[in-house]
Every structure is written in structure tokens, then in C-alpha cells.
Amino acid sequence: MSDKKDSKPCHHCQSRSASLPADTTTIHYEKFWLYRHCSSVEQSHRQAQKAGQLFSGLLAMNVVFLGSAFISSMIFNRVAITLADVWILLSVLKVLCVFWVIYYLMGTSRKPHAILYRDSHAGPIWVRGSVLLFGSCSILLNVFEIGYSTILVRCKSNVEIMFPVIAILFIGTQIYFLWHHSKDCIQVQHNFTRCGLMVAVATNLLEWLLSVTNDSLHMEMESQLREVEQRFIAPGNETAMCVCPNTTICRVFQEGYILLYPFNTEYSLVCSSMLYVMWKNVGRTISHHHSLEKRPKFKLKGVLFGPVLGTSAVIIGACVFMMYQIQAATLDPSRQVLVIYFTYYIVLLPLMSVCAVVGTLIHALEKKELDTVQNPTRSLDAVLLMGAALGQIGMSYFSIVALIASNRRDLLNRLALAYSVLIIIQNITQNVFVIDGLHRRHVVAADEAKHARRCEQHTVAAELPGEEESTQDSVQEHSQTPPAKEEKEEDSKEVQNCEACRQRRMSVLELGQEIRKVSLSYIHTYSHLTWKRRVLREISFFLVLSNIILWIMPTFGSHPLFENGMERSFYGYSTWFVIVNFGLPLSVFYRMHSIGGLLEVYVTA
């Protein structure tokens, strides 16, 4: 393969300066008034990119701080700043976002050469699917809110019906936008697009913050509903006097609202992370090779124990979940159901941890090359995985301290303690396994890619000057290699460079033989490694299924950490609410994200 590449003559080197002007028109290099005197267009492009990110980041920071101050004021001083004020601020932001998205769809993305590259790692189908799912639930939530408000129209202002309408518009536009454009690496109107994206991120973060704080109210409401039926029936505060008439439709709206609420929180979190990836991708150029890389397909062949074990975990989990929900509906979750719930976790979590550790060990045993090419989406994946795990781990530590300090020696206490410790271990081992797995390259592709990359670096790069720049840009993102830069700068020195180019090819030719030797022995060892691949696939499949059930249980409403009451009585009602409300949505997000990561590990194993 390398011979083939090398047989191409050197005249590509000479045609470079001719093809350059055409190329610069396709890639819109960024400019910025601060950096006009850079020695190369590349450098000023990179600096402009950084400055654009800085300024749009500052914009988002200011919006987020303003919104947070509004929301905090609402929480601590309900007289001066009401929920309606916060809604007005959020609605203004949402309307701005909708206008920007429409402009992006109609204007920016339709400009010539606007979307030259698409990041294949961004917005995978499971993330877009969850945006669609959570978004639809959020729209339904808002529809219920409208219905609920129209029933109670006598004690609600008309403005309050406007907010859900704007929210529906915003969610709908955003779903469409993220579904079709989450992979874009936009090449025009960089700074305007960055600002638009950052306002959208800020809006989603504020929506999340509001729903977290409001969710606490709602949970409080639900648990106190039984005691003070009259006061806490409506989700707002100013509607406390409004009592739902005893019709079925009103009950449906109210129940639907309570059930669908968590989805809104998740929706905002997922959207923020997707928009952030888009923001990172603005102006990014991706190498031809990179974008064409075949992503392996999902195949269910050759795995047996993983699916069997995973499916049984899912089935048992579903049973436990249903028992828990039925018990919870009878107003008083008994100790027995909590014991069953914790026992289920205590059996499942060590199994998962052991699997993750074994998987990591197999990774270490496998003689597999590491993919060390810079990949912003993958780094972000790792960061999000770690960040989301913090929610669960933090919650567990708080729980551990409370359980140990309260010093009660009954079964439930011990089970809850074991549950918290195991959650921490499981999260950490799984994270190490997934992050390590994401850096291993696909076995079949690895061998070819190894050839291809080495050869292309010297030949294809010279063939397609635009490609070369983009390859290097993606490889050397955040860094700079002076020799490569010089090559770009001195176009007039083509002939000399071509000499060097030819020289390098000579050594590549001889290198080729060595690489072939290495790769032959590589393939040889690989055929003996099938059991390792199989075990990895079994493990990741089992972990995927386990994470699905661990995702379903808190998402659809079982929160034993809150309902067992031990930590609640230790920290006090409101403090434990805050901790749980920040931790739980993050833990749901973590499970969702792990599933995606594990699926990737599965298909690339």
C-alpha cells in the first residue's frame, strides 16, 4: 500500500502554489482585529479562534451569572423577584436563541463553503435520540402546563400561559437544530455563530438551574402533599390558593407534570453539552482521512454471557423497580422494599466493578496501539464522564458521612452504607475502563490506518495542500510545529522543499518494509487474541445493559437516597434536597453517557 502511494511523482509539490488560491477561498480563515500582524495566516487564524472563544465565553459567563443571581434572588427573596421575573428573563433569552437558530438555518449554514467538514464523533445517534426523547417529554410537560393553567385561568395571569408557549417553540427549534446540525464545523461567521451558541448554552444552563431548584420545590410539594393537601397542590407559589377542581383532566395534567418534570432537567443538560461541542467545533478543519474513517458497525455476534447476564439484571431490576414504585404509591415506602432495592444494587454493583477491572486488565494485556491523535470530542467525552460521575460520587460521600456519624446499627443503615461505597467504586472503575477503551483503536482499522497515516503524511499531504493544512490543524490543535509552519509560509521555496520531500519519501520506502514486518507479526498475535476481544465485548455488553437499568430506575422516579430518610434527618430537609437535586440529574446523565461510551468500547473491541 505504501508503495502505491510512493509511486506518485513529485509534481504535486509544484502544483501546490497553483492550487493554493482556490483553496483559501473554500476555507474561510478567521480574522480578528487584535491579531492583524501575525507572520502567517495560520497563526492569525488560530489566534482569532482563541479570541473568539474568549469573547463568546465571556458573554456566556455574564448571562449565566445574571441568571443565577436572578434565580438565587427568587429563592431567597420571593417578594422582590418572583418566578415570573425569572421566566421573563429566560423567555427573552429563548426568543433570542430561536431567532439565532432560524438565522443559522436560513442564512449562515447556506452560505457557500459554510459546512465543509462534519465532526463524525459529535452528536452520535444515541445522544440525538435522547435529545429527541427528552425534548418531546419537555414539550408534553409544557402542554400539560398550558392545559393546567387554562383550567385554573381564573387565578393565573395570561402572561403565565405565554411562557410555556415560548418554551415549546424554543425546545422544538432546538431539537430540529441539534438533530440536523450537531456535527457541523461551521466555516463562516465564526464569531457570530460562537456568540449564538454560547447564548444557547447559557439559556440551557439557566433552564437546568431553575428546574433543579424548582424540582426541589416540586419534590417537597409531592412529599408534603399528603400532609397539607390544600397548600401545595399547584406547582407555582403564587397559585397556592388555586385548588385543582376534582376533574380527571386536571388530575392527569398534574400527575403528568410531576412525572415528566425530570426529563426537562435532563434535556437541558444534554443540550448544553451538545451545543458546547458545536461551539468547540466552530472553525475547526478536519482531515480528509479522519472524516472518511469507517466507524465500525454494531454487531451482536459472538457474545453470549454478557447479554444473558445483562438481560437478567435488567429483568430483575425492572421487577425491583416496579415493586418500589407500587410501594411508593401507597404513600409509605416500607423498610422491606428499601432493603430489596439496596440488596439489588449491592449484588449488581460489585459485579459491574469486577467486570470493569477485568476489562481494564485485558486492555493492558492486549497489544493494541493507542490512538493519541487529538480529538476534542473524545476529550470532552472523558471530561463529561468524569464530571457527571462527580454528582453521584459527591452524593455518596455525603451519604457515607451521614450514615457513619449517625451511628445506627440496623440492617438498612448498613445496606445504605454498602450501597454508597459500592457506587463510588463502580463509578471510578467504570470511568477508567471507558476512558481507556475510548483511546484504544479499532483493531481492524488500526492496521490499515497505521499504513495509511504514515504514508499519507508525506505524500497525500503534498498532493492536497488544503488537506495538509487541515490535517495538521487537527493533529496539532493547541500546539504549533515550527518546521511545518515554515513549509506553509514559504511557498516560493517550493523547489527546495520538493527536494527534501523526495528525500523523505526514499526513507519512507524503506520504512514501509519494516512496517510490513511489524504489522504481519501484529496480525499473527491478533489471531491469538480473539478470546480477549470476546471477553471485552461480553463485558461491555453486560455493562451497557446494567447501565440501562441503573439509568431507568432513578429517571422514572425511585430515589431511595431521599426516601429512606436517614440522610434527610441528618442534614436537614432543605440541605439534603439541594444535594440530591444536584447529584441525581447528574447521575442520570452519567448513566446515559456511560451507555454511549460503553457502546463505543463494544463496537471497537
Add this chain to the structure above:
Amino acid sequence: MSDKKDSKPCHHCQSRSASLPADTTTIHYEKFWLYRHCSSVEQSHRQAQKAGQLFSGLLAMNVVFLGSAFISSMIFNRVAITLADVWILLSVLKVLCVFWVIYYLMGTSRKPHAILYRDSHAGPIWVRGSVLLFGSCSILLNVFEIGYSTILVRCKSNVEIMFPVIAILFIGTQIYFLWHHSKDCIQVQHNFTRCGLMVAVATNLLEWLLSVTNDSLHMEMESQLREVEQRFIAPGNETAMCVCPNTTICRVFQEGYILLYPFNTEYSLVCSSMLYVMWKNVGRTISHHHSLEKRPKFKLKGVLFGPVLGTSAVIIGACVFMMYQIQAATLDPSRQVLVIYFTYYIVLLPLMSVCAVVGTLIHALEKKELDTVQNPTRSLDAVLLMGAALGQIGMSYFSIVALIASNRRDLLNRLALAYSVLIIIQNITQNVFVIDGLHRRHVVAADEAKHARRCEQHTVAAELPGEEESTQDSVQEHSQTPPAKEEKEEDSKEVQNCEACRQRRMSVLELGQEIRKVSLSYIHTYSHLTWKRRVLREISFFLVLSNIILWIMPTFGSHPLFENGMERSFYGYSTWFVIVNFGLPLSVFYRMHSIGGLLEVYVTA
């Protein structure tokens, strides 16, 4: 200059393989059981580095979470977890840190080739100086605490005297360690050192968290002292019954404790950031060129308006500060002194913002090259600057919302509002100016370095193989350039490479002439740019002095945002306390950090 370099013969290329084994013994490449099958020692080194950072980071995360849970439990449930429990945890951590530091000083750092490189950007003198200052104050604080405890020994346990002793030991060891070793890029026992550093970071962060939450108690105590003289006299809680006997020495201890308290908070913050830089530098290799780069000296020549304006700002500020302190001592800070205080800020802040904007514009006008070489310390500087500014900006937004919502239309309200808005603007403009300035290269050095780098990339790199690797390592940190890697891997192909090497040098020779032309015109334009340099120096000098006074005022005890009482009554006592306590130390840290950054901008202007 480039001719000189080029005249050296190519035999260095051949001597490369001979010198390699000697070199690999000096640089201790990292290994990790997870990554044993990498194709190159470089790659496995980089992966091992990442894995080491991940695992030590996880360790720190767990320690911080455990500690936070302890501290939160102490705050929300004083019965089960007492301050003494938290102190025991912290003391254990401190003892661990002290042992590790001693081991580092005696063992790790004395191993052969342990400290081959020192990061010249890390631990500048002003940071080490502030560690010394804050650390000494913290030691004094602990001495006062011991004295105070011995006076009140009848109602305190002996264990409580142990804690300050351990704290003094810890602070002293840490000051010594940071003073002498903050620049180290340690090359042995990577993972153990990383874990030690991370435990130290975690300990300092927990110390900070505790002092922030305890500081709130202390401030509460101070302000309520006048009302409930009997209850809140001692800084602890269990000592509430202990009343200080009416001796001078006891009063001195108490007053000293109150005065010195904020320094402890700052000390922990600064230490955390320095230890974090050290952690980032573990196993880092720095190029010869980079480490030899002359850092320009601080000279006070050619600036006039900056120092004059700055000094007057400092003098006026000092007067305002003293008036404020005298008034505050008389128990009831009058409106008048608050008006003077805010007016001072309202005059100074717009001036500073305008200067920063003008400085940024001059940066844009100047035809100066940007230093785009990866530099972890500088990136961290920028991140710390932005992060520390968040404290002040967040506090200001909370203040703005409170002031607008409370809707009082008197002078003080308007002044406080203007103050908050101006603080935000000043922070943002100054950050942009400093971050932009840090990326501009020193004018005199720039020209030489330009030559040097271009030539060295092809010649010196080949001369000193070890150096080459380290240059590339520092330049391409976080990325990977396959051609460079190949060169490293195929040592047996030296002869072919040497051909290519010679070829490249030929083109460099011709490049040299062009570069000389460019640099001559560069020097020509530079001589016409002196006024710009001068204005930049005036501006940065003025900003340094202004930041010094803005640093002194909150550090030594004037907190008008807390004492004016408007936001306090809006958010409620405890909420506003938490906001101010997180915001104020960060804002002090921000001023300190800005001074360092501005000094760098000044000397490199």
C-alpha cells in the same frame, strides 16, 4: 547567525545513536502497566503520564469529597460531627503531607537526574513572596490560637492545642518546600510524587473550604459581638461558655486572631495553585532553548504618568481606607464613609478600564509576533485569572440584582450599583489586556528568538537528540506529529535521515536571507513604535499600582459590600455571607494574580 549554525557538519546526525543510550538514562521515561505495548517509548511515556494524572486526580477528588462531606456535616449537623472531627481529618492529612514533603526533600529530589529541568515560569518571586507573607501570618495566627487556648485551658481539651502545632509544622514545611522546589520538573518517582502533590492540593483546598465556612462564623461573631458580648467571644463553638479574662494578652490574641484570619484563606488558595502547577510539571521536559531564554529585568526607566497617577491612586486609596477603618472601629460605619469609599472606586475603576482598553488597542496596533508555543504555566495563569475574576463578577451580579430589585432610589444605592457594574467591566477589560499581553513576546528577544528557533529546529535539534525530544515534547504537548515520531522510532535509519537533514539545511540557508530582510524591516518599524511601548508601560505600571491598592483594601478588612447592609437584608444574613465569603478571597487572589500578570506585561512591553 543562521550561517553559523549551518556551518556545523552533519556528523552530529551520525553520533545520535551513540549518544542515545546515555541520554535515556538521564530522562526517566514513565511507564504504566496499562500501556506496555506502545510502539514507541515516547508514546508510552505520554500515556503513562496521562494515566498517572488520572489516578492521582481521582485520589485528590476522593479526599476532597470526603472532606467536603465532613465539613458540610459539621455545618448542618453540629451534634454528630464536630469541628474537632474535621480538625482530626485535616491533621491526619497534614501529617501525611509533611511526611511526603520530607521524603521528597530527602529522597526523591536527591536521586540522580531527579531535577533535570526547572520551569522558569512557575513560582515567580511575587508568588513565592506572597506564600512567605501569608504563610508567616498563618503561623502567627496559629501561635495566637495556641496562646489563646492555653489561657482558656480550663475549658478546652488538650487535643485542641495539638491541632495548631500540627498546622504550624505543616505550614512551615510547605513554605520551605514551595520556596525551593516550586520550579521543579521532577523526573523520578512520577506517580508517587503526583499522589503526594495531589494530597497536598486536597489538604489545602479543604483548609480553604473550612476557613471560608469558619470565616463566615467569625465574621458573624464579630458583628454580633457588640450585641451578644457573652455568647460569641471565642472562635470555636464548644468554647462559647469560655469568656476571655479581661487581660491585655488575651485581647491581643483575640484581636490578632481576627485580623490574621483572612491570610490563612489566601495562603491555602495560593498554595493550592502552586502545588497544582508542580503537579502539571511532573515528568515534563523543557527544551534547552526555552529554559535559557533570558527573562527581561524590571526597569523603571521611561515611565512617568503611570507611576504618578498610580501613586496618587494609592495615596488617596490609603486615606479612604484609613477613614473607613477608623469609622468601622466606632461600631457604626456611617453612610458618609461608604459614600466616600464607593466614590473612590467609581473614579478609579473607569480609569483602569479605559487604560486596559487602550492597552489592548495598542497591542492590536503593534506589529508584534505572538508567542504561540505551548506553555502550561501561562495557560494556567490565564485560567486562574479568569477563574479568580469569577468570584468578584459573581458577587457583583448578585449585588446588582439585589440593588435593582430592592428599588431604593437614594445616593448610596446608586453608588453601590455603579460600583458593581464598574467592577465587572474593569475585571473583564483587565483580563483581556493581561491575557493578550502575556501572549505577546518580548520585543528584543523576539527577533533573536525568531532566528534561533527557525535554525535550531533543523540543526540543534539534530545535534542534541535528547534536547530534540524535549523540545518537541514541550512544543507538541497534548498532540502528536507522526513524522517527528518516525524520526525518533527508526534510529537505524539514521543515514537516510541525515540526507534529508542536509537537504533541509540547504533550504534553511536560503531562508535565512529572507528572514534577515524581514527582521531588518522589523527593527526599522520598531524604532518608530517606541511611543506605543511607552504607553503600554505607563498603562501597565498604573494598573499594577491600582491593583495593589485594590488588593490592600479588602485584604486588610474593609468589606463595604457586606457592611452596607443592603444586599444583606435582601438575601438574608447567611446567604449573603456565603456569597461574600466565596467571592471576597477569590477577589483578593485575583488582584494578587493580576499584579503578577501586569508586571510581566510591563517588563515585556
